[in-house]
Amino acid sequence: MSDNAVSAAPLEPPVPTQKPIKTTGLHIGEAEPGCRKVDPILIADGVRRTFGGLTAVDVDHVEVPRGAITALIGPNGAGKTTLFNLLTGFDKPDAGKWTFDGRSLAGVPAYRVARMGQIRTFQLTKALGLLTVMDNMLLGAKGQTGENMFRALMPFLWRNQEEENRAKALDLLTRFKLDTKKDDYAASLSGGQRKLLEMARALMSDPTLVMLDEPMAGVNPALTQSLLDHILNLKSEGMTVLFVEHDMHMVRHIADWVIVMAEGHVVAEGDPHEVMRNPAVIDAYLGQHHDEDLGEDQSAEAENVSAIKELLDDER
Amino acid sequence: MDWGAIFGNAAVELISPTTAAYALAALGLAVHFGYTGLLNFGQAGFMALGAYGYAISILTFGFPVWGAFLVGVGASVIFALILGIPTLRLRADYLAIVTIAAAEIVRLLFTTNTFASVTGSANGLSGYKNEFAALNPLAEGSYGFGPFENNAYDTWLRIVAWSIVILAALFVWQIMRSPWGRVIKGIREDEDAVRALGKNVYAYKMQSLIFGGVLGTIAGMIFALPRAVVPSNYQTTLTFFIYAILLLGGAATVLGPIIGSMIFWVLLSFFSGFIARAVEAGWLPFMTSIQGGQLRFILVGVAIMLIVIFRPQGIFGNKKELAFVR
Numbered sequence: 001m002s003d004n005a006v007s008a009a010p011l012e013p014p015v016p017t018q019k020p021i022k023t024t025g026l027h028i029g030e031a032e033p034g035c036r037k038v039d040p041i042l043i044a045d046g047v048r049r050t051f052g053g054l055t056a057v058d059v060d061h062v063e064v065p066r067g068a069i070t071a072l073i074g075p076n077g078a079g080k081t082t083l084f085n086l087l088t089g090f091d092k093p094d095a096g097k098w099t100f101d102g103r104s105l106a107g108v109p110a111y112r113v114a115r116m117g118q119i120r121t122f123q124l125t126k127a128l129g130l131l132t133v134m135d136n137m138l139l140g141a142k143g144q145t146g147e148n149m150f151r152a153l154m155p156f157l158w159r160n161q162e163e164e165n166r167a168k169a170l171d172l173l174t175r176f177k178l179d180t181k182k183d184d185y186a187a188s189l190s191g192g193q194r195k196l197l198e199m200a201r202a203l204m205s206d207p208t209l210v211m212l213d214e215p216m217a218g219v220n221p222a223l224t225q226s227l228l229d230h231i232l233n234l235k236s237e238g239m240t241v242l243f244v245e246h247d248m249h250m251v252r253h254i255a256d257w258v259i260v261m262a263e264g265h266v267v268a269e270g271d272p273h274e275v276m277r278n279p280a281v282i283d284a285y286l287g288q289h290h291d292e293d294l295g296e297d298q299s300a301e302a303e304n305v306s307a308i309k310e311l312l313d314d315e316r
Numbered sequence: 317m318d319w320g321a322i323f324g325n326a327a328v329e330l331i332s333p334t335t336a337a338y339a340l341a342a343l344g345l346a347v348h349f350g351y352t353g354l355l356n357f358g359q360a361g362f363m364a365l366g367a368y369g370y371a372i373s374i375l376t377f378g379f380p381v382w383g384a385f386l387v388g389v390g391a392s393v394i395f396a397l398i399l400g401i402p403t404l405r406l407r408a409d410y411l412a413i414v415t416i417a418a419a420e421i422v423r424l425l426f427t428t429n430t431f432a433s434v435t436g437s438a439n440g441l442s443g444y445k446n447e448f449a450a451l452n453p454l455a456e457g458s459y460g461f462g463p464f465e466n467n468a469y470d471t472w473l474r475i476v477a478w479s480i481v482i483l484a485a486l487f488v489w490q491i492m493r494s495p496w497g498r499v500i501k502g503i504r505e506d507e508d509a510v511r512a513l514g515k516n517v518y519a520y521k522m523q524s525l526i527f528g529g530v531l532g533t534i535a536g537m538i539f540a541l542p543r544a545v546v547p548s549n550y551q552t553t554l555t556f557f558i559y560a561i562l563l564l565g566g567a568a569t570v571l572g573p574i575i576g577s578m579i580f581w582v583l584l585s586f587f588s589g590f591i592a593r594a595v596e597a598g599w600l601p602f603m604t605s606i607q608g609g610q611l612r613f614i615l616v617g618v619a620i621m622l623i624v625i626f627r628p629q630g631i632f633g634n635k636k637e638l639a640f641v642r
Contacts (some may be wrong), residue, residue, distance in 0.1 A: 077600050089507070114514035115387035128502050138495070139502050144493030147515070149523050153490055161497065185636065205514060 001258040020232050023256040026065040031270035034061035041240050042067040056082040060265045071251040074261035076308040080244045088120045089113040125192040126289030129187030135168035136186050140204030176200045192223035213245035322589040327463040329581035336477035337539035342561040342573030350567035351503035355412035359558050361419025362529045364550035365391045366536025371545045373443040381447050392533035396526040403584030404521045414525040427547040440546035477538045489570045560620050566630030587612035
């Protein structure tokens with residue numbers, strides 16, 4: 001098995017240039033699905049969402065620790081993105097309640113969730129193509145006076161605030177190495193640069209919780225490194241990060257806590273090194289009947305097998 | 317061939333109140349379609365509400381000019397709310413379906429005999445101009461020069477109409493370069509992204525729908541002042557002419573709708589004068605004068621097609637944007 005694993009391993013996994021400082025001691029008691037956290041920022045209770053006969057998400061209890069990087073992983077169709085949409089107000093659950101920073105979010109529309117300081121990005125990047133990079137950034141700023149229709153007509157009311165936002169945006173763009181692109185249309189950026197722009201734009205509002213939906217999807221390895229660094233920086237600046245990801249190397253390197261979903265449920269939780277050994281996680285990725293030959297869907301299975309091999313390989 | 321008369325008549329359209337009305341209605345559509353991405357196919361309905369709101373307020377209720385103006389604007393705000401509340405949460409194409417139907421409902425309500433005592437049914441309304449004429453500060457006589465020479469009432473109407481167009485253009489220009497306009501343009505690109513940044517997208521779309529609709533309503537009043545209010549003027553074709561003007565000038569521009577309207581009306585008038593005289597002079601022996609009247613729309617259509625093919629961003633549109641059109 002170990003020989004196979006070595007040959008199946010990819011060339012060189014991207015690693016952040018800085019050594020991540022892991023946050024530990026996040027949970028109370030056993031690291032089991034739905035375990036309590038020392039200082040949770042997001043708590044979901046009995047959140048359920050069905051599409052017709054399909055139960056996409058059915059989470060009894062889950063807590064996201066504050067000030068740490070939490071990864072939400074699971075095989076395709078596990079309900080990760082649906083849970084994301086529910087937590088950010090982009091979708092309405094059939095049942096359940098959830099709180100952010102002690103405030104209930106049930107029935108709160110997406111834009112108000114964002115204003116509370118819980119900002120998300122999207123799996124398919126949503127850069128605003130025919131706006132300049134700078135305008136994209138400025139749109140992210142909170143509480144703008146000039147965004148009221150009537151005050152918009154009186155520039156003297158918002159000019160100072162606009163200048164402050166512009167300086168802040170330029171600062172962020174410089175950090176994300178996009179400052180030379182500030183007057184270009186966002187549509188002219190590459191896929192990876194759009195991911196960076198989306199993340200930088202999210203930071204314009206000084207969020208407390210940043211939710212990243214597959215931040216690495218479709219990004220080349222060079223940019224992956226800088227994205228990893230940026231995510232680690234969010235934590236060192238005191239923000240909480242929750243992200244969905246398929247790339248196990250990345251999860252292992254930067255996550256402080258991992259929540260594993262399968263078929264809509266949270267099946268395991270824990271420290272990234274521990275959780276990968278959990279039989280429930282292996283079941284989730286390989287299917288509960290992985291020792292039986294079903295004779296179909298070989299490709300999906302092969303993908304999952306390689307994901308698990310990657311994990312075990314990394315562990316050594 | 318009286319070329320002088322043909323060009324003279326075409327030049328008249330350059331500053332006619334009708335041109336101003338179309339320019340203003342197209343400016344409203346620019347706010348809806350060009351800046352916000354709202355597919356409003358019911359601009360004719362907003363214009364009808366302005367024309368009828370103004371005329372009925374004066375004829376039936378004896379309101380002063382400003383009162384009649386406010387009634388028209390109020391009616392279009394209510395109309396925009398009725399259209400927007402159910403549809404703005406849905407995808408863009410639903411608004412298109414609802415607006416095109418709602419504009420027809422408005423026109424048919426004004427046409428039906430049931431309300432003939434108020435609306436004048438298919439014959440429409442007239443005789444509401446005295447109140448506006450009474451506000452005219454100009455002395456009797458004629459003003460202007462050449463093709464732009466008019467009597468006192470027509471000059472007064474042109475001054476008011478184009479002042480409103482200029483004010484509206486400045487208003488749109490200012491608001492679109494403010495943070496409000498940035499949110500509006502963001503919604504055009506991707507409303508979920510804007511929502512994720514903490515903006516109340518629904519409220520912004522509603523504000524845009526009302527704002528553009530009110531511009532259309534004021535355009536309807538200007539459109540009604542040089543003529544009578546007749547329901548058949550407010551058919552769906554009116555909306556499409558305004559879309560043609562908007563695309564001609566450039567959808568997300570301020571000057572585009574205004575210059576587009578001028579070009580549209582000058583061309584239309586030029587072709588109608590030219591064809592009528594060409595038929596008279598026997599240049600087009602296969603054609604009667606009635607057929608000639610229809611030909612001008614064909615020629616204007618061809619002219620607009622050429623512009624859209626060779627300059628798809630419109631006259632004032634930004635060429636750079638075209639590289640990224642999805």
